Amino acid sequence: MNTSRSSEPKNHFPDLNRNWETNSRYHRLKKAVDEAGSNIVVAPKAKVAPSTLSSYLNGGEWKLSVIEKIADACGVSLQWLLFGPDKESESHIISPSRGLYDVGISYFEEAQASAGFGRMGIDAPEPRKVFISRDFLEELGLTPHQTIILKVAGDSMEPTLKTGDRLILNTTPTNFLNGVTVFVSSGQLMVKRLAPTASGTVMIISDNDRYPTQEAEISRFRWGEPDGGDAITIIGRVAYRLQAMS
Structure with a gap:
């Protein structure tokens, strides 16, 4: 009788612990999705069905290959999403202490925005x-999920931009078509x-007077x-330029 009562807390404690860990995991996912712009932004970016993401947010079982895509779409590490902050690890990029370099941004290293008459299509290897x-x-x-980095090639935007400059782009859609912008045309x-x-x-x-205005x-x-049609598809507005000194 006494033995049965004394063992009851031991039988239930692991379940309570697992529930706490699971709830924390779902809380981190909700936080990541909210900061990334909501379900309607994250689901297409992660290439998962909105119903799947909603299920994951509401306590559904996670599939590792899918949650990895969701983590990447939110700009957080899989390690942080699954296990939370780890002071011994540098793999997570959302940190309560806001480390010096704590946000992952997609850098399309091979996709060079032409400051000229056009050099290449938008097709490019996956970003790092x-x-x-x-x-x-x-x-x-800017927010991490709507920020990308591209490289400049060509001289038509000199002296504002030079070949090799890295551009931090704001990809948030807006009705204001002004300022230095990266787009796809033809x-x-x-x-x-x-x-x-x-x-x-x-x-x-x-900006270079040698090139005509269109x-x-x-x-x-x-x-x-971009769909290959007659539309001029805006990728993003230039928010910042990183320029080499040599």
């Missing part, structure tokens, strides 16, 4: 992660200065994935 400060991104008004990945006009067109300007109907511009 580079780590920068979350505080720095916030100063620029299969070419380009960086130019956009300036809308009162007549319903957009001037496509090269003009396009505003109806041709859109955000999203």
Whole structure:
């Protein structure tokens, strides 16, 4: 009788512990998804069904290969999502202490935005992660899941941009078509200065006077994935330039 009562807490303690760990895991997932822009942003970026993501958020069983994609889409490490912060590990990129380089950003190293007449299409190898400060991104008004880095090639945007410069792009869609922007036109990945006009067109300007200014109907511009049609597809607006000194 006494033995039975004394063993009861021991039988239940592991289950309570597992429940606590599971709840913490779902809390981290919800936090990551919310910071990445909500389910409707994360699901297509992770290439998973919205119903799957909702199931994961609501206590459904996680499949490792799927949750890895979700973690990447949210800009957090799989290690952190599964197990939480680990002071001995540098693998997680969301840190309560906000480390010096704690945010992973997609760097499309092989995709060079042409500051010229166009060099290449948008097709490029998968990006790699580079780590920068979350505080720095916030100063620029950026969020990790809507920030990418590309390289410049060509001289049409000199002196503003030079070959080899790295561009930090804000990929958040906006109705304002102005400023230095990376876009795809006729299969070419380009960086130019956009300036809308009162007549319903957009001037496509090269800062280098040797290159002519072009003009396009505003109806041709859109955000999203290039489809090979007549649309001018905006990839993002340049928020910051990283320039080599040599």
